[in-house]
Amino acid sequence: MTQDLFVEKVKVVELTLEDGSKMLCRGGEEMVRKSWDLWPVVSARWTGEEETMQWLQDE
Structure with a gap:
């Protein structure tokens, strides 16, 4: 069994919910x-x- 390492750069997004919480x-x-x-x-x-x-x- 081999394992591949995946790397990805992602943006951080702030979500605002109906009750005003984030x-x-x-x-x-x-x-x-x-x-x-x-x-x-x-x-x-x-x-x-x-x-x-x-x-x-895992593959």
Whole structure:
């Protein structure tokens, strides 16, 4: 079994929910879309920050 290391630079997005609370979303555009479906999001704003995500995936 081999494992591949994946590295991706992603933007940090601040999501504002209906009740006014805020949460950070990392993981790219697809993760923002998923969060929009999971939470009562009313707006999304890029914070100007980027983070490097790394993960292993089994083949």
